[in-house]
């Protein structure tokens with residue numbers, strides 16, 4: 001998907017909500033465990049109920065890999081279902097990959113060509129040659145971890161090297177890589193106070209912002225400091241939406257939560273036009 005199409009969907013739906021599909025068989029309603037593929041059945045119900053309020057879906061691959069080959073099959077079915085039934089939504093494989101170039105090119109092929117995701121999250125730690133193979137794919141997006149939502153982000157990402165914090169080096173250096181127009185960045189919602197500085201470096205880039213809801217980040221604060229002219233934000237909520245209820249009406253309750261966030265987003269978008 002092109003960035004222009006993503007922006008147009010955001011404007012059409014008045015939403016920059018990304019729903020995280022982090023499926024844990026211990027947390028889904030127990031009656032679904034009788035289904036042939038409980039993970040896919042859960043995802044399908046969540047997607048069908050929430051798609052009008054969301055512009056993106058983000059399965060975190062860990063939650064699928066944890067169930068072996070069956071989990072990977074559920075992931076394949078989920079992305080196929082999204083691409084066939086809701087081609088207008090932006091899809092993110094939250095896989096946090098990155099390796100020597102030869103290996104990264106295989107990761108890129110797996111997520112972009114074989115599975116058909118629009119984007120994948122990548123760790124910047126191994127540098128340019130580990131990321132550029134992902135950037136070669138037209139209309140596919142590489143979402144680089146810059147300043148993550150967890151406490152451990154302060155171990156390295158905010159440490160100063162040659163007068164700049166490491167996350168700023170990630171932003172500044174990656175801007176010069178080949179096909180850098182295909183880059184987006186992860187900035188945690190719990191680090192909203194850093195967003196003004198982030199925007200000084202990457203004024204137009206899309207930011208994937210996890211950490212609202214269960215991790216305590218604030219949607220309003222993220223928008224205050226992080227919103228760009230082209231909106232430039234995808235705000236993710238996983239547990240806060242998909243596990244809002246474990247009862248028979250779980251999808252309906254998830255939709256209510258998604259709608260609540262979408263309405264907050266609409267109010268913010270209306271306020272800036």
Ligand SMILES: O=c1ccn([C@@H]2O[C@H](COP(=O)(O)O)[C@@H](O)[C@H]2O)c(=O)[nH]1
Nearest residue numbers: 060148149150188210214215237238239
């Ligand atoms: O900095 C980061 C990067 C990725 N994540 C992932 O996003 C979701 C958040 O889930 P919630 O349930 O809404 O807290 C999850 O898949 C994380 O692995 C992140 O939280 N922070």
